[in-house]
Amino acid sequence: MNALPTPGRGSLSDVRVVEIGTSVAAPMATQILGDFGAEVVKVERVGRGDDSRSWAPPDWDGQSVTYLALNRNKRSLALDFKDPRGMGVLEELIRRSDVLVQNLRPGALAALGLTPERIAELNPRLIYCELTGFGPTGPRSGQPAYDPLLQAYSGIVSITGDDGGEPARVPVSILDIGTGMWTALAVFEALRRRERTGSGTHVELSLLQTALTWVSMPLLAVAAGNGVPSRLGSGLAGVVPYGAFPTSDGHVFISAGNDDTWARLCSALDAEHLRSADGFATNRERVQQRTEVVAALSAVTRGFSSEEVLKRLTENKVPCSPVHTLDQVLADEQVRAIGALTPVEHPSVRNFQVVNLPMTFEGAYPSAPTAPPALGADSADVLTEIGLAPNQVTELADSGVVGLAEPAGADAPIRKGDPA
Amino acid sequence: MNALPTPGRGSLSDVRVVEIGTSVAAPMATQILGDFGAEVVKVERVGRGDDSRSWAPPDWDGQSVTYLALNRNKRSLALDFKDPRGMGVLEELIRRSDVLVQNLRPGALAALGLTPERIAELNPRLIYCELTGFGPTGPRSGQPAYDPLLQAYSGIVSITGDDGGEPARVPVSILDIGTGMWTALAVFEALRRRERTGSGTHVELSLLQTALTWVSMPLLAVAAGNGVPSRLGSGLAGVVPYGAFPTSDGHVFISAGNDDTWARLCSALDAEHLRSADGFATNRERVQQRTEVVAALSAVTRGFSSEEVLKRLTENKVPCSPVHTLDQVLADEQVRAIGALTPVEHPSVRNFQVVNLPMTFEGAYPSAPTAPPALGADSADVLTEIGLAPNQVTELADSGVVGLAEPAGADAPIRKGDPA
Incomplete structure (x- = not known):
C-alpha cells in the first residue's frame, strides 16, 4: 500500500x-x-x-x-x-x-x-x-x-x-x-x-x-473597523453558497466561489430555476440573501444522495467534498495512498x-x-x-x-x- | 503599555x-x-x-x-x-x-x-x-x-x-x-x-x-476501536460540565474537571440541590446524563449575569472564562499586557x-x-x-x-x- x-x-x-x-x-x-x-x-x-x-x-x-x-x-x-x-x-x-x-x-x-x-x-x-x-x-x-x-x-x-x-x-x-x-x-x-x-x-x-x-485575520478585520463577525456554521462570510448541505443520507460540502461555478452548480443539480431567481444571480446578492439561498439549495440537495451530489458536481467542476466521518477518513484511499x-x-x-x-x-x-x-x-x-x-x-x-x-x-x- | x-x-x-x-x-x-x-x-x-x-x-x-x-x-x-x-x-x-x-x-x-x-x-x-x-x-x-x-x-x-x-x-x-x-x-x-x-x-x-x-487524537481513537465521536458543541467527551453556558446577558465557559470542582461550582451558584441530585454526583454519572446536567446547570447560570457567574466561580476556584467576542479580545487587558x-x-x-x-x-x-x-x-x-x-x-x-x-x-x- x-x-x-x-x-x-x-x-x-x-x-x-x-x-x-x-x-x-x-x-x-x-x-x-x-x-x-x-x-x-x-x-x-x-x-x-x-x-x-x-x-x-x-x-x-x-x-x-x-x-x-x-x-x-x-x-x-x-x-x-x-x-x-x-x-x-x-x-x-x-x-x-x-x-x-x-x-x-x-x-x-x-x-x-x-x-x-x-x-x-x-x-x-x-x-x-x-x-x-x-x-x-x-x-x-x-x-x-x-x-x-x-x-x-x-x-x-x-x-x-x-x-x-x-x-x-x-x-x-x-x-x-x-x-x-x-x-x-x-x-x-x-x-x-x-x-x-x-x-x-x-x-x-x-x-x-x-x-x-x-x-x-478576523481580529485585524475588527481592528480595521469591519465589525464583529457572526457565527456562520460551516459557511464563509464573503461567499454563498459555501458550506455543508444536507442530502438524503448525510451532508456534502459545496463551494461555489464565483457566479460561473454557481451556474454550473444549479445546472448539475437540475435546479436551473435557482440560478437567476430573484436576488440569486450574483454572489453579492446571494451573500445578502444567505438564509434564502441556503434554504433553497438545501431543498434541492436533500433530493439526492451524497454520492449522487458529489458525482454530479465533480462532473461539472464544482468544488465539493464528502463530509467524512473519522472512520471514513481512516479508510480513505487518498489518506492511505x-x-x-x-x-x-x-x-x-x-x-x-x-x-x-x-x-x-x-x-x-x-x-x-x-x-x-x-x-x-x-x-x-x-x-x-x-x-x-x-x-x-x-x-x-x-x-x-x-x-x-x-x-x-x-x-x-x-x-x-x-x-x- | x-x-x-x-x-x-x-x-x-x-x-x-x-x-x-x-x-x-x-x-x-x-x-x-x-x-x-x-x-x-x-x-x-x-x-x-x-x-x-x-x-x-x-x-x-x-x-x-x-x-x-x-x-x-x-x-x-x-x-x-x-x-x-x-x-x-x-x-x-x-x-x-x-x-x-x-x-x-x-x-x-x-x-x-x-x-x-x-x-x-x-x-x-x-x-x-x-x-x-x-x-x-x-x-x-x-x-x-x-x-x-x-x-x-x-x-x-x-x-x-x-x-x-x-x-x-x-x-x-x-x-x-x-x-x-x-x-x-x-x-x-x-x-x-x-x-x-x-x-x-x-x-x-x-x-x-x-x-x-x-x-x-480522535482519529487514532477510532483506529483503536473507540467508535466515531459525536459532535458536542462546546463540550468535551469525558467531562461534564465543560463548555459554554448561557447567562442572562451572554455565555460563560465553565470547566468542572473533577467532582471537587463540581461541588464548588454548585455551591458558588447557590445550586447545592444539583450537586448530588440523582445521577449528578460523579463525573462518570454526569457524562452519562450529559443532556440533563447541561440543562439543569444552564437553568441556574441563566439566572445570573456573565460577570456575576465569573466572579463567583473565580472566587471558588472553578476554572472559567468569558466567551469573548473579537472586539473584547482586542481591548482585553491581558492581550495588551x-x-x-x-x-x-x-x-x-x-x-x-x-x-x-x-x-x-x-x-x-x-x-x-x-x-x-x-x-x-x-x-x-x-x-x-x-x-x-x-x-x-x-x-x-x-x-x-x-x-x-x-x-x-x-x-x-x-x-x-x-x-x-
Whole structure:
C-alpha cells in the first residue's frame, strides 16, 4: 500500500531535549523534535506520570490514546524532583542537555528553585522553553489555563457554530498542539542563534498568543473597523453558497466561489430555476440573501444522495467534498495512498499506529517512530548515562525518588483525569 | 503599555526565500521565515497579484485584511513567468536563493518547465517546498483544494458544532495556516540538513496531512476501536460540565474537571440541590446524563449575569472564562499586557498593526515587522540585484513581463474573489 521511501535521519540527532511536560502542548513540542531525530527524555511524576496517561476513554488496549498520540520517539524518566535528590538528578540532566521544554503550572518550576536564572546558570547554552496559558506578564499571567477555556477567552468560541445555536468550540486542541508547533519552531531558531553566539535562550510561549495567531485575520478585520463577525456554521462570510448541505443520507460540502461555478452548480443539480431567481444571480446578492439561498439549495440537495451530489458536481467542476466521518477518513484511499499513518511495534498495544509528521523530504517522512514509553521505562538508563552508579540508581528507586520500569503490561490503571 | 524588549535580529538573515504563493498557506510560511529575519521575495502576477489582495470585505483603508495579515516582512516582485523572459528572471532568482515555497495548483509550475528536477538542476542547494491540497500521490493528488473543503474531507466538519444542529467548520484557516507553520519547520530542518550535506531538498506538504495531524487524537481513537465521536458543541467527551453556558446577558465557559470542582461550582451558584441530585454526583454519572446536567446547570447560570457567574466561580476556584467576542479580545487587558499586537507604519493603511509571532526570546518578539508591500513595489530593486541593467528593467516593464510599483495609494481596486 505504502510505497513511500523509508525515513532519513533527522537533523537533530545531536540535540538532547528534556521535557518536563504534561498533557498536550509540551509533549507535542518534544514529539516534533524527536521526529526530527532529537533524543528526548520525558521527565514524569513517579507513580502517575504525565496527566494524559490517565485520560480515558478513549483508550487503546488499556492505554490512553492521548498519551499514545503525543509521546512517540521519547524515553521516560520517572522522577520526584520535589525531593532534593531528584532535583539533583534533574539539574544534572539539564547540564547535559540542549533544550528544556516545560508546561507545568506557571511558576511551579521556579518555586522549586529552577528559575530561568538558575537554569541559565546550570547551563548557559540551554534553550529553555517555558509554556504558559496567558503569557509572562499581565494580570492573568500566573493563571493556569486549558485549551477550551482559552478558545473562549480568545474569541474562537464566539465565532464557531451556528448563529442560531449555542456557541461551539473547535473540537481539536488547536491551542495546545499549535503551541507545541510554535515551540518546535522556536527551538530551531534558538539553535541557529546559539550556533552564532554560543548562548542559549529563554523562550516564552503561551496558549493565548497561539490563539491570537489563529484569529489574527478576523481580529485585524475588527481592528480595521469591519465589525464583529457572526457565527456562520460551516459557511464563509464573503461567499454563498459555501458550506455543508444536507442530502438524503448525510451532508456534502459545496463551494461555489464565483457566479460561473454557481451556474454550473444549479445546472448539475437540475435546479436551473435557482440560478437567476430573484436576488440569486450574483454572489453579492446571494451573500445578502444567505438564509434564502441556503434554504433553497438545501431543498434541492436533500433530493439526492451524497454520492449522487458529489458525482454530479465533480462532473461539472464544482468544488465539493464528502463530509467524512473519522472512520471514513481512516479508510480513505487518498489518506492511505500518502502513507499518512504508519504502524509501529508496541509491546502491549495491538495494531498501534501513528500519524506521521505532515511533511516528506525527498519523498520520505522524517522519522522512524518508536512506541511511546511506559512510565519510567528508561529511568535506569538515563541515570546511568548521567553518571550514577548502579547502587545509586537502586537507592533512588528504593526511596521512591525514581520510578523504574514496570514489567510490560503492568502500567498503572487508567484513571479519570481532566483532559483539558 | 508595552514594556517588552525590542526585537533582536532573527537567525535567518542570511537566508533568501522566493515565494510563488497565493492565498494563505505559502504566504504564511514565508511570513514566518521573514519574521525570523529571512529576506523574502514574493513573486506575484503582474496586474493582479496574490489572490488574497482581492479578498474583501473585510478591508482596511481599501486593502484586503487577509493580504495585510499574511505578507509583512516581504518584498513584492510582479512577474509574468509564463513569458520566457519572465521565466528567465525567475530562474535567476531561484539560482540565487536558498528556499522556494510555492502553492500554485498542483503541477502548474512543472507545466511551465519548473519540475523538481529542473529546480534542483538550477540550484542543487535549494530547499524546494511544494504545498498541495491532497499530497504528492494517490487518486486525488492532482486536485486543487481549499481549507474548508479539506476540513470536510478530513473529518473536522463532522465533529464540529452541535449534535442536533448542522455540521460546522472551524472558522479560521487551521489547515492553511497550519501548513504554513509546518512548512517553516521543514525549512529549518532542511537548512540543518544542508549544513551537513551541502544539498538542498524537495519538501512536500499538504493541507490533507496537516488536517490529519489536527485530528490525530480522535482519529487514532477510532483506529483503536473507540467508535466515531459525536459532535458536542462546546463540550468535551469525558467531562461534564465543560463548555459554554448561557447567562442572562451572554455565555460563560465553565470547566468542572473533577467532582471537587463540581461541588464548588454548585455551591458558588447557590445550586447545592444539583450537586448530588440523582445521577449528578460523579463525573462518570454526569457524562452519562450529559443532556440533563447541561440543562439543569444552564437553568441556574441563566439566572445570573456573565460577570456575576465569573466572579463567583473565580472566587471558588472553578476554572472559567468569558466567551469573548473579537472586539473584547482586542481591548482585553491581558492581550495588551503581553504586547501581542504591534503597530507598524504603513504608507496608506491608518493604524495598521500586526499580530506578532507567538513567541519571545529573552522577552523580545523575534521580528521588527515591515508593512506588506504594494504589488511590484520591489520589482526594480530585485531585478537590479540579480544583475539586470536599468534599460533591461525598463524593457521588461514596458512589455508587461514585470510590473513596477504603482504610486502609493494607487493599488488595484479590491475585487471579489474566492477567499477559500
